[in-house]
Amino acid sequence: MENFNVNCKDVDELSILYLEGFLDAHTAPLLESEIQKLVDRDRYKLIVNFKDLNYISSAGLGVFMGFVETIRSNQGDIKMCCMPSKIFRVFDLLGFPSLYDIVDGEEEAVKLYRNSEAESSVKQNSSQKS
């Protein structure tokens, strides 16, 4: 059986998940429980780093599908970065790029969150003014 590992790191309000190895039907429950732990802690702003992931199957993609609605309804998101091309190909084939922000580097993913925060604070300010 191939190995799969998830490491999780909190950076301010963001949680970054580092996936490693083979994410398939066998190992998907591990990822599910890791994300569940984050949701239980009310941490909804996730970045998933795929740099060291060698393989992903539909069941792995299904785990993200299972959480993304809950996470977004709590003003969070799942942003993805550092995807090896063969992993991206699976996402692309199944039509997922339309659903998730997929960027090259972790920095960019962080920036996406910061920008949307800035935007919403601008909106807040303007709404306070009016």
Place this chain on the structure above:
Amino acid sequence: MNEQQPLKIDYQGVELRSLFELAQVLNSSLNPDQILNSCLYTPMGRMMIGRGMMIVRDPEFRVSAVKGLPDSLLQQTVGIHKSYDHPVYTDELDEQDLELQKLFKTHQINLMVPMRRSDNFVGAICFGDKMTRQPYSSSELEFLDILSNIAATSIENALMYKELAKANRGLDKKNQMLNTLFEIGNELNSTLDTHRILNILLHTIMGEMAVHKVLIYLLQDGVFSVKLSKGYSESSKAWSHFNSKTVLDALSGITDPVMTFEPDSPPIWQDLSKHQIDLVVPMRTQNETRGVLALGKRVTQSRFSDDDINFLSSLGSRALISLENARMFKETVEKQRLEEEMAIARDIQNRLLPREFPCYPDFDVYGFNLPSLMVGGDYFDCLELNERFFALAIGDVSGKGVGASLLMSNLHAALHALAPSQNNVAELIERLNNLIYAHTNFDKFITFFYALIDRQEKILTYVNAGHNFPYLYHKDGSFDTLETGGLILGMMQNALYESVTLTLQPHDMLIMFTDGITEAKAASDEFFEEERLEAFVDDMYKQGCSVRELADQMIARIQQFSQGYPQSDDITFLGLKLTGQTGDYETHRIIKARSES
């Protein structure tokens, strides 16, 4: 004229250079948009043309790029009926192409340059007037003709490449589905945990189909219900709809996949569609719907393709097999556990029946018990009460199996507690009856025969509480049946019993048995019956056999009679013979009992 000559050469040089550049760009690109743009921009820049349009055959003629014209023209199909070979002015278009002429005039397109590749008419590059209002010169027309031929090749290549890429993507997608089915097959094979199987199924569907909402219905133990779901709260309106009888009935009855949102679909599916279920796919094995997968909208907004539906059907059937395996595994484990417990019960019961018999010099005692199920309700015993008295008992508890064996052990305990202090046989049985009555329902009772033997006086006192009559054989070949006593045990409180006392003669033999012997069945549906038993015992008795010999022969005789027909009831036998010898009755010899085997 002389001054014009180098100018013309220069001009041709510029033309050639731009053609060369264009050819380079076109040959290095497989991006249709880039090719189309270059084909328009090069001449438009070169000749100062304000508007241009590319028409490409794919497989219809279609507007594929526009410059200086409204974008709304893009992708519009246009009819070109005549096969044009050379640049043609809008006014000169064939009369078959009046529609085209009208379109061109509306948008002030004056010139159409056909793109040809060998015999194929692959499209056209069309232009408005030059900004200079000058007509197109013959060398300009020649330039455009060459350009369009270079473009034709590149555009065809790009279109083929696009087609190939599309086909490749289709193949990749199928490959991905096959991979998923293969992987899921392996994974499902490696687990026997129902919940885990359903979870794998759920996540694979969500990932492969890009859906948030999934319901998995299963038919289990005759009940069709939602076993796992994602994306619906159990307190929602939708949830109660999904679990309503109408929906359950409709879903459990489907044999083919249903797209719920088709405009002509029946109201039941339209209702599901309103609760955001787009597709339901039956999970089938052996032509039977054993479950249903219900899927919500795809996040990609695309429709479910035939490939998708086939994939879901295969996945569903595959999961059903694993669920069935898991169920059977669980059943086997459960059965094994029950069998182990039955074996323990049987062991306990075996220990309650006599494992060995006293062998007095003047009395020969022996018996056996062959239970029909793992544990049974027949009882027999030999109680050595004191130096002078011993007792024999035989009984049959109503019913079979665990219940009967529990009552039998109750009888055993009561008898062993009461018998040593009670030489009045009738009173003993009365007390026994009241104990059994107090602890059983009306449908549980025991037929029972008890005999107390005085070794010194050779006197036997018995009570028969509804048991098969034992036979008492005498030396001259005649026999008595011991019938006196009372009601079966456990039927009536405070029932009275009558005992009978007999003096035993040398060679007298007492034969006690349960109805398992007389009701032993042959394949011909015949019972063994009393007649065969009497004839058999009669014959053996005349040969002067011991009780042990009679017992062994009896087993052989019954087996010969039933000829492998399964034994339906416990078979129990107990015998006593007065040997006729005299001697010291304190001497004990032990014979191992048959029931132990």
